Amino acid sequence: MTASDPATPASHASGKTSPALEQLLSRASRDDLVAPAPEGQTLETILAAALRAPDHGRLRPWRYVAITGEARPAFAHEVLAAIDRQEPELPEKKREMRFARFSTTPLVLALGMHLQPESPIPVWEQEMAVGAAAMNVLNALHLAGFGGKWISGKFCDDPKLRESLGLKGDDRLAGFMFIGTPAGPRPVPGRPDPKAYLAFWKPGARVSFPVDRESAQPG
Numbered sequence: 001m002t003a004s005d006p007a008t009p010a011s012h013a014s015g016k017t018s019p020a021l022e023q024l025l026s027r028a029s030r031d032d033l034v035a036p037a038p039e040g041q042t043l044e045t046i047l048a049a050a051l052r053a054p055d056h057g058r059l060r061p062w063r064y065v066a067i068t069g070e071a072r073p074a075f076a077h078e079v080l081a082a083i084d085r086q087e088p089e090l091p092e093k094k095r096e097m098r099f100a101r102f103s104t105t106p107l108v109l110a111l112g113m114h115l116q117p118e119s120p121i122p123v124w125e126q127e128m129a130v131g132a133a134a135m136n137v138l139n140a141l142h143l144a145g146f147g148g149k150w151i152s153g154k155f156c157d158d159p160k161l162r163e164s165l166g167l168k169g170d171d172r173l174a175g176f177m178f179i180g181t182p183a184g185p186r187p188v189p190g191r192p193d194p195k196a197y198l199a200f201w202k203p204g205a206r207v208s209f210p211v212d213r214e215s216a217q218p219g
């Protein structure tokens with residue numbers, strides 16, 4: 001089986017997964033990012049994966065803005081100005097860290113949301129479509145050997161920052177994706193047991209989740 005072959009129902013039944021699914025299971029956010037970042041056709045392919053996201057009403061709410069190369073320090077200054085307007089209480093260390101990340105990360109991708117409140121599709125569904133697409137970006141980066149981390153903050157609500165990213169009216173900013181190549185190997189972090197978050201509905205029975213049963217125990 002190649003990475004492009006989907007698993008078949010028969011292989012699901014045997015508990016086997018596809019190589020692509022195995023690779024997805026090792027995804028983790030990375031912010032130790034160095035060059036290269038995806039560009040050109042590679043970046044377009046990653047965004048093509050993003051646009052595979054479910055999108056109720058085909059509203060296509062995603063708007064991506066790439067900040068690369070020499071544009072980064074200038075944009076990092078715009079981020080600092082937005083932070084100063086929206087979260088003046090932010091500790092200086094965090095402020096400096098934001099500036100460093102925005103000015104040096106190989107590729108910063110703004111996750112714009114072109115929202116249509118007048119549409120019969122609820123705004124939350126439009127936002128979910130952008131979120132689903134962002135997850136596809138993270139997965140596609142990982143499958144292509146890159147790394148990424150999705151960040152946000154109160155500064156993302158800053159109207160001037162939004163405007164500088166071409167977002168207007170009801171458009172919002174879902175944050176930024178820091179993108180590049182992981183600086184080196186890292187152990188894959190553990191994840192919760194999926195069974196803890198899964199319940200099976202049965203008629204007349206109260207639905208409860210293993211994770212909540214555990215956390216409800218005293219002590």
Ligand SMILES: Cc1cc2nc3c(=O)[nH]c(=O)nc-3n(C[C@H](O)[C@H](O)[C@H](O)COP(=O)(O)O)c2cc1C
Pocket residue numbers: 027028029030149150151152153174175
């Ligand atoms: C919408 C959104 C915004 C986030 N904003 C931040 C952020 O500002 N800073 C941060 O450290 N992590 C943020 N995170 C979490 C990281 O993207 C990441 O999920 C976290 O570091 C855990 O890594 P993992 O994806 O490997 O579980 C955000 C996640 C989401 C979905």
